[in-house]
Amino acid sequence: MTKISTSDFQKGIFIEYNGEPHQITDFTFVNPGKGSAFVRTKLKNLKTGNVREFTYKSGDKVEEIPMEVREMQYLYKTDDKYHFMDKFTYEQYELKDDILGNFANFLKEGDIFQVIIHSGEAVTMRFPKKVRLRVVESEEAVRGNTVMGAKKIVTLETGVQLTVPLFIKTGDLVAVDPETGQYLERA
Amino acid sequence: MLSKILLHEHNIRNIRSYFVKEGFYEFTLPILKASLPLEPNIHALKTTWNTPKNSQTLYLSTSPESELKKIMATGITTKCFALTKSFRNLEGSGPHHQPEFLMLEWYRKNANYTKIMDDVKKLILSIKKSLNIFLKKPPSSIISLQDTPKDFSLKWPIISLIDAFTKYAKLNLTEILQDEVLWKEAKKKGYSIEKQTSWSELFDQIFLNEILPHLPANPFFLIDFPARISTLCQPRRNNPNFAERFELFIGRVEIANGNTENTNIKYVKRSFNEEKKRRNQTKKVIPPIDNEFLQALEKMQDTTYAGVGLGVERLSMILSGTTDIKKLYI
Numbered sequence: 001m002t003k004i005s006t007s008d009f010q011k012g013i014f015i016e017y018n019g020e021p022h023q024i025t026d027f028t029f030v031n032p033g034k035g036s037a038f039v040r041t042k043l044k045n046l047k048t049g050n051v052r053e054f055t056y057k058s059g060d061k062v063e064e065i066p067m068e069v070r071e072m073q074y075l076y077k078t079d080d081k082y083h084f085m086d087k088f089t090y091e092q093y094e095l096k097d098d099i100l101g102n103f104a105n106f107l108k109e110g111d112i113f114q115v116i117i118h119s120g121e122a123v124t125m126r127f128p129k130k131v132r133l134r135v136v137e138s139e140e141a142v143r144g145n146t147v148m149g150a151k152k153i154v155t156l157e158t159g160v161q162l163t164v165p166l167f168i169k170t171g172d173l174v175a176v177d178p179e180t181g182q183y184l185e186r187a
Numbered sequence: 188m189l190s191k192i193l194l195h196e197h198n199i200r201n202i203r204s205y206f207v208k209e210g211f212y213e214f215t216l217p218i219l220k221a222s223l224p225l226e227p228n229i230h231a232l233k234t235t236w237n238t239p240k241n242s243q244t245l246y247l248s249t250s251p252e253s254e255l256k257k258i259m260a261t262g263i264t265t266k267c268f269a270l271t272k273s274f275r276n277l278e279g280s281g282p283h284h285q286p287e288f289l290m291l292e293w294y295r296k297n298a299n300y301t302k303i304m305d306d307v308k309k310l311i312l313s314i315k316k317s318l319n320i321f322l323k324k325p326p327s328s329i330i331s332l333q334d335t336p337k338d339f340s341l342k343w344p345i346i347s348l349i350d351a352f353t354k355y356a357k358l359n360l361t362e363i364l365q366d367e368v369l370w371k372e373a374k375k376k377g378y379s380i381e382k383q384t385s386w387s388e389l390f391d392q393i394f395l396n397e398i399l400p401h402l403p404a405n406p407f408f409l410i411d412f413p414a415r416i417s418t419l420c421q422p423r424r425n426n427p428n429f430a431e432r433f434e435l436f437i438g439r440v441e442i443a444n445g446n447t448e449n450t451n452i453k454y455v456k457r458s459f460n461e462e463k464k465r466r467n468q469t470k471k472v473i474p475p476i477d478n479e480f481l482q483a484l485e486k487m488q489d490t491t492y493a494g495v496g497l498g499v500e501r502l503s504m505i506l507s508g509t510t511d512i513k514k515l516y517i
Binding site: 018028029030031032033035036037038039040053054055056057058059060061062 | 228275277279280281282284377379381383384385387388389391392394395396400416434441444496
């Protein structure tokens with residue numbers, strides 16, 4: 001474990017808070033008037049999944065928890081659990097749907113992802129900034145603001161719906177930002 | 188996005204006409220300054236003015252306060268205001284914070300901070316009213332605050348930090364005014380204390396973590412700021428450990444900071460020198476102390492006067508329901 005300061009904070013890193021491992025899911029700078037700088041962070045407890053806020057003084061030091069990152073193949077889903085397999089050891093790991101959040105809509109069976117392990121358990125994953133999925137169904141109707149460019153709704157191979165430009169056809173591969181669920185480009 | 192920008196410009200015009208109607212004189216003040224008042228945690232952006240003869244270090248104004256006070260000291264008016272860009276260094280940018288911002292400040296002679304609190308509420312209600320007319324909406328003092336409607340014309344409570352610390356942080360604010368007591372209590376609560384941690388940082392940290400989340404999202408005035416972190420404020424006569432100072436919060440964001448002004452020049456000079464010593468230790472920029480400002484304070488020493496600084500972008504954000512300050516700029 002190494003000590004880092006608030007200036008090293010990044011979204012997604014793991015630190016110790018109240019003696020337990022937490023992930024920084026977001027942070028912002030706060031400056032009370034005539035006061036010094038603070039860093040308000042959103043911390044997700046890896047064990048309980050609870051999210052809480054804590055405001056650090058700028059320059060406060062915290063323990064960074066190193067995590068192991070392993071490449072795993074997404075296998076399938078049961079109830080609220082998503083099952084992954086380590087490519088090299090064939091061991092299976094699970095992630096619950098509250099950890100994956102919206103990203104669960106973009107998980108394609110068989111694809112490889114970077115899963116983060118701590119103490120022998122999968123705790124979360126590195127969400128790629130872009131995922132490539134195939135369009136399996138597209139409607140004929142036109143929607144939206146024609147000034148910005150006409151759009152339509154399509155269904156992707158994972159079952160999720162996406163708003164895309166008119167020229168996208170069934171069978172096309174599209175790139176999507178899984179965090180916002182927005183179309184990026186034709187892949 | 189364009190509509191938020193127009194709304195902001197509209198608010199600026201209305202703020203100006205409100206003060207003109209109320210009999211305040213507007214002053215357009217220098218932004219490049221050779222010297223500044225030296226307040227803790229307020230750092231200036233520095234630049235160099237090069238002429239064929241020499242070069243001079245200049246600082247971007249951190250607030251119109253010192254210039255407006257110099258004007259008050261001339262006696263030319265008893266009510267003045269400025270609507271001007273101010274600049275702060277060493278502060279991270281955030282959804283409510285940028286290094287350059289529009290500051291509204293006004294001062295009244297023969298008034299104290301309670302009069303200024305009245306001014307603040309009257310001003311904001313007036314701006315809201317003008318906005319309704321501009322947006323062709325019916326007259327209403329309802330504002331959507333964090334997705335719930337709030338009636339701004341209802342009472343804005345005055346909350347004492349002394350009470351808030353007792354109720355939410357379970358601390359006696361008068362006792363923790365002493366360094367050792369605050370350090371002990373903060374450690375007990377698990378706050379980290381680094382080598383450079385100051386009293387005001389710990390105080391603010393406890394406030395941000397344990398008190399502010401419990402305070403209303405509706406507008407309220409916070410009072411009873413410790414005098415030790417309110418160097419230009421008049422201490423309370425019946426309790427000089429605390430200052431005649433208030434902050435207005437809307438949506439749990441600080442919008443305005445005002446006070447009865449401290450005219451005790453010895454006290455202010457001493458605070459400036461203490462801050463100079465602190466900055467020498469931390470190697471932060473030390474602009475020359477503005478002596479004309481100290482002289483102006485001396486001229487005002489037999490009067491009671493009060494003023495306030497209000498962040499205009501933040502006010503526009505509240506009135507337009509914007510959550511990111513950058514959406515107000517092109």
